[in-house]
Amino acid sequence: MSEILSKLSTAVIEGNKENTARWTQDALNDGLDAQVVLNDGLMPGMDYVGVEFRAGNMYVPEVLRSARAMQSSMDLLKPLLVEGGVEMVGKVLLGTVKGDMHDIGKNLVSMMCEGAGFDVKDLGKDVAPEAFVVAIKEFEPDVLGMSALLTTTMRAMEQTINALQEAGVRDSVKIMIGGAPVTQSFADQIGADGYASNAAAAVDLAKEFVGAA
Numbered sequence: 001m002s003e004i005l006s007k008l009s010t011a012v013i014e015g016n017k018e019n020t021a022r023w024t025q026d027a028l029n030d031g032l033d034a035q036v037v038l039n040d041g042l043m044p045g046m047d048y049v050g051v052e053f054r055a056g057n058m059y060v061p062e063v064l065r066s067a068r069a070m071q072s073s074m075d076l077l078k079p080l081l082v083e084g085g086v087e088m089v090g091k092v093l094l095g096t097v098k099g100d101m102h103d104i105g106k107n108l109v110s111m112m113c114e115g116a117g118f119d120v121k122d123l124g125k126d127v128a129p130e131a132f133v134v135a136i137k138e139f140e141p142d143v144l145g146m147s148a149l150l151t152t153t154m155r156a157m158e159q160t161i162n163a164l165q166e167a168g169v170r171d172s173v174k175i176m177i178g179g180a181p182v183t184q185s186f187a188d189q190i191g192a193d194g195y196a197s198n199a200a201a202a203v204d205l206a207k208e209f210v211g212a213a
């Protein structure tokens with residue numbers, strides 16, 4: 001790995017937004033391809049963060065810092081990747097379900113997915129089933145991710161899946177769900193395709209869904 005790419009990985013791991021953006025720009029100025037910067041600079045850093053987070057060696061604020069650092073670089077890379085016709089890994093649509101205002105975990109999933117090369121559309125929080133349906137028709141995602149942090153809003157996930165079924169778009173997406181009260185058995189019960197307990201696992205699951213694992 002070239003020195004600048006290794007510096008980029010370290011900047012992502014350290015959550016240093018300024019250096020990540022600066023070294024991304026330097027790498028591009030040096031003539032490195034945007035895809036190389038993403039795959040060989042940022043991704044190894046974010047993969048490391050994912051592993052450490054899962055192992056309990058990094059905590060949410062640190063992961064958020066890394067994700068934001070990664071985002072600062074993605075802002076520079078994304079237009080070039082799109083312009084270059086480079087395929088993103090896939091499309092992920094995200095939202096916190098109706099009645100639920102918790103979005104920190106969902107935002108983390110969003111940033112990590114984007115960092116992993118997915119084209120992410122984030123509908124925000126308190127998203128009604130009908131809004132998910134409209135967005136699926138417009139954005140045509142490969143994966144839909146729903147978040148809920150309240151036991152009272154978990155049912156909105158099931159209602160959303162039912163709304164997708166009624167609109168005839170259920171089978172066009174893989175559905176993953178997450179949030180503190182959610183479990184794999186709840187996912188099975190409501191007919192979701194998978195559950196992930198944290199943002200790193202969500203990225204792994206989304207990759208598996210699009211055959212990029």
Ligand code: B12
Nearest residue numbers: 100101102103104105145146147150151178179198199202
């Ligand atoms: C921060 C917080 C708030 C903030 C939310 C700010 C925001 N912008 O998100 C505020 C203050 C607004 C809030 C409000 C309320 N809250 Co609150 N809140 C929390 C708190 C302390 C932290 C949640 C959090 O952000 N965790 C950190 C993130 C990173 O973790 P996470 O969300 O679990 O996400 C991870 C995974 O779950 C997973 N994941 C998450 N989403 C997704 C999605 C997909 C697709 C996948 C695959 C994975 C995935 O990956 C994430 C990253 O690893 C929790 C307690 C707790 N410790 O969980 C209570 C908690 C969730 N709140 C609770 C309650 C009761 C409320 C209120 C009803 C309080 C009130 N009486 O007003 C309101 C409800 C408002 C509403 N309608 O939503 C209860 C819920 C109890 C229950 N069983 O239902 C909790 C558990 C606190 C408690 N012990 O009582 N809350």
